Amino acid sequence: MEILVTGGCGYIGSHTAVSLLEAGYDVIIVDNLCNSKMDVIDSIKKITGKDVKFYKGNVCDYALINKIFSHHKIAAVLHFAGLKAVGESVSKPLLYYRNNIDSTLNLLEVMTKYNCKNIVFSSSATVYGSPQTLPIKEDAPLTTTNPYGSTKLYIEGILKDVYTADNDWNITILRYFNPLGAHKSGLIGENPNGIPNNLMPYIIKVATGELPILNIFGNDYDTPDGTGVRDYIHITDLANGHIKALEEVLKGSGLKYYNLGTGKGYSVLELVKTFEQVNNVKVPYQIVDRRPGDIAACYADPSSVYQCLGWKAELNLEDMCRDAYNYVIKTK
Ligand code: NAD
Ligand code: WQD
Numbered sequence: 001m002e003i004l005v006t007g008g009c010g011y012i013g014s015h016t017a018v019s020l021l022e023a024g025y026d027v028i029i030v031d032n033l034c035n036s037k038m039d040v041i042d043s044i045k046k047i048t049g050k051d052v053k054f055y056k057g058n059v060c061d062y063a064l065i066n067k068i069f070s071h072h073k074i075a076a077v078l079h080f081a082g083l084k085a086v087g088e089s090v091s092k093p094l095l096y097y098r099n100n101i102d103s104t105l106n107l108l109e110v111m112t113k114y115n116c117k118n119i120v121f122s123s124s125a126t127v128y129g130s131p132q133t134l135p136i137k138e139d140a141p142l143t144t145t146n147p148y149g150s151t152k153l154y155i156e157g158i159l160k161d162v163y164t165a166d167n168d169w170n171i172t173i174l175r176y177f178n179p180l181g182a183h184k185s186g187l188i189g190e191n192p193n194g195i196p197n198n199l200m201p202y203i204i205k206v207a208t209g210e211l212p213i214l215n216i217f218g219n220d221y222d223t224p225d226g227t228g229v230r231d232y233i234h235i236t237d238l239a240n241g242h243i244k245a246l247e248e249v250l251k252g253s254g255l256k257y258y259n260l261g262t263g264k265g266y267s268v269l270e271l272v273k274t275f276e277q278v279n280n281v282k283v284p285y286q287i288v289d290r291r292p293g294d295i296a297a298c299y300a301d302p303s304s305v306y307q308c309l310g311w312k313a314e315l316n317l318e319d320m321c322r323d324a325y326n327y328v329i330k331t332k
Contacts, residue, residue, distance in 0.1 A: 002026045003246070004074045006059050006107065007081030008052075009036035011190045012122065012176070014044060015183055015239040016078060021048040023243050028053040028072055030064070031081065043187040059103035062110065069114040076118035076170075076249055078242060079107060082151070086126075086293070087197055089148035100151035101158075108162060117169040118249045120242060121159060123152045125177045125231070125261070125298055134265075135301035138175070138257045145293055156257075163255040170249040177231035177261030177300050179238050181320035182327035189235075189327030199230075200320075203272060204328050207281045214283055216268050218290035223297050227268035231261040231299035234315035234323070244309040261300025262313040275321040 003020055007013040008029030014036075017027050021044070029041065029052055041054050053072075057064040059081045068074070082100045083089070089096040104121075111117065128136050129143035144150045156173055163169045180200050182189025195211070196202045205211040219226035241260045248256070266274075272283050306312045 001075045002028055002072045004028045004077045006030050006079045009040040010080055013080035014040045014188045015235045016242045017044050018047050019239040019243050021050045030055045032058045047185050047187055060106055062106050065106055065110040069110050074116050076246055078120045080122045086146050086148045090146055093147035096147045096151050104155050120172045120245045120249060123156055123173045123175045125175050127153050130295045134297060135263060135299050137301045138259055138304055170253045172245045172249050172256045174245060175259050177233050179235050180232045181234045181323040184323060186326045186330035191328050200324050203275055203283055206283050214285040215288040216285050217294060219287045221296040223267055225267050225269050228294060229265035229267050229297035231265055232320055233262050233313055234320050237313040237315050241311050244311040248309055258305040259300040259302050261302050263300055263302045265297055265299035266317055274317050278318050278321045279325045
């Protein structure tokens with residue numbers, strides 16, 4: 001059965017492509033490589049021993065998406081393609097709205113034309129804004145504080161409207177918490193260029209000596225040690241969550257929303273200490289001012305996804321720290 005993975009060369013898409021191939025699906029990837037490299041395709045093949053079809057191009061390109069659907073009998077789409085840097089979205093909002101929303105509209109139009117009405121969409125815990133109650137359930141109030149988050153919320157709205165207009169659609173919206181780690185092979189993972197925005201890539205660059213010191217953004221939050229608390233989830237668990245979501249979509253699930261998180265929050269200091277212990281390295285840090293827009297704590301109530309899909313995270317913070325570092329060391 002052929003599954004189209006948009007953004008399949010990226011961090012989450014590549015790990016999910018591996019899980020899909022291991023589960024016996026045929027995978028077609030479309031990616032314009034604006035935030036990834038084509039080597040990933042070879043790594044996916046090497047890990048799984050299976051072939052992957054790859055189209056290099058933009059999901060906003062109607063002719064390309066139409067061509068893919070005309071050449072393949074696509075049963076469902078996993079839609080990862082999108083720009084995701086919060087800070088960049090503030091300085092380049094039009095780029096974010098154009099890329100993330102246009103690509104989704106285009107995809108949905110072509111899917112409608114080919115009567116493929118099964119989609120799993122990559123949303124984010126960012127749609128919960130600054131949560132009023134913890135842990136966060138799927139029916140918590142939604143709001144966003146930056147253009148990136150707004151693209152996710154608007155796309156969720158578009159998908160809901162599409163479903164309302166035509167109940168033949170099966171649409172699952174997955175709201176990811178903070179994905180970390182890498183495939184255990186060390187062949188795929190996350191290693192952004194330049195100075196990272198996110199915590200784990202920054203920790204790794206300090207551990208490898210590429211950056212001198214980690215700046216911890218505030219230790220005066222209302223959390224056990226004062227540093228920010230997040231629900232970190234291993235990328236392999238996250239990828240496997242997509243297989244469960246896909247299975248349900250293919251059975252005919254209607255419109256569903258699930259949190260993909262572990263349900264447990266860890267502070268910045270806990271993550272740094274675990275990383276140091278597991279990898280036997282030092283990560284020097286200093287406390288600096290809070291980062292504008294950051295929230296104190298954010299973690300999921302994952303009980304709905306467990307009840308409905310039987311999915312829960314299996315890997316722990318040690319696994320995330322070990323695998324994230326292993327990937328970077330191995331590919332250095
Ligand atoms: P990523 O940047 O590693 O992967 C996204 C991929 O999409 C990249 O390979 C990029 O080249 C491609 N892409 C972007 N726009 C495209 C377009 N118009 N046409 C074709 N390809 C395009 O990001 P990721 O971390 O793998 O995230 C995947 C999805 O999950 C994104 O939609 C992101 O917003 C969402 N998400 C990510 C996180 C996170 O922390 N990583 C958290 C919540 C949600
Ligand atoms: C985690 C914690 C920081 C860097 C972001 C997006 C969100 C989602 C996931 C896509 C916070 C602290 C960080 C550093 C630090 N992406 N920190 N020093 O902000 O929870 O979420 O990625 O949807 O939309 O906003 O993740 O990794 O940036 O930060 O102290 O150099 O680490 O303050 O408490 P965040 P993060």
